[in-house]
Amino acid sequence: MKQVLIRFIAVLLLVIPGLGATYGFLLMKDAIFHFFASFGDDASVAHPFEWWRFIAGLALFLLGVGFIGGWTFFRDRKRNYVATRFRKKRPRPPRPQA
Numbered sequence: 001m002k003q004v005l006i007r008f009i010a011v012l013l014l015v016i017p018g019l020g021a022t023y024g025f026l027l028m029k030d031a032i033f034h035f036f037a038s039f040g041d042d043a044s045v046a047h048p049f050e051w052w053r054f055i056a057g058l059a060l061f062l063l064g065v066g067f068i069g070g071w072t073f074f075r076d077r078k079r080n081y082v083a084t085r086f087r088k089k090r091p092r093p094p095r096p097q098a
Contacts, residue, residue: 014068021064027057 031054038047076082 014071017064017067019064020060021068024057024060024062024064027053028061029057031057 031050034047035049073082073086077086077088080087
């Protein structure tokens with residue numbers, strides 16, 4: 001039972017940033033669509049671009065994607081699934097003295 005609860009918490013730790021990234025994407029999309037839709041309604045009353053909504057959406061999107069990408073990268077690095085340039089550096093053994 002304890003293992004099930006631990007896995008459920010781990011899934012929630014990935015779902016919450018994913019929902020934040022999704023909401024951020026929707027905020028950016030809505031800001032862009034509202035701007036372009038205002039041209040079709042009445043050209044004399046064009047709405048200004050909603051910069052705060054777009055920036056908040058971009059921040060949520062980048063934070064969510066960055067968290068999930070970082071979690072995946074460090075999990076794969078721990079299991080040695082990454083390319084050689086991303087593997088942990090091992091110190092060289094000292095050279096023998098001649």
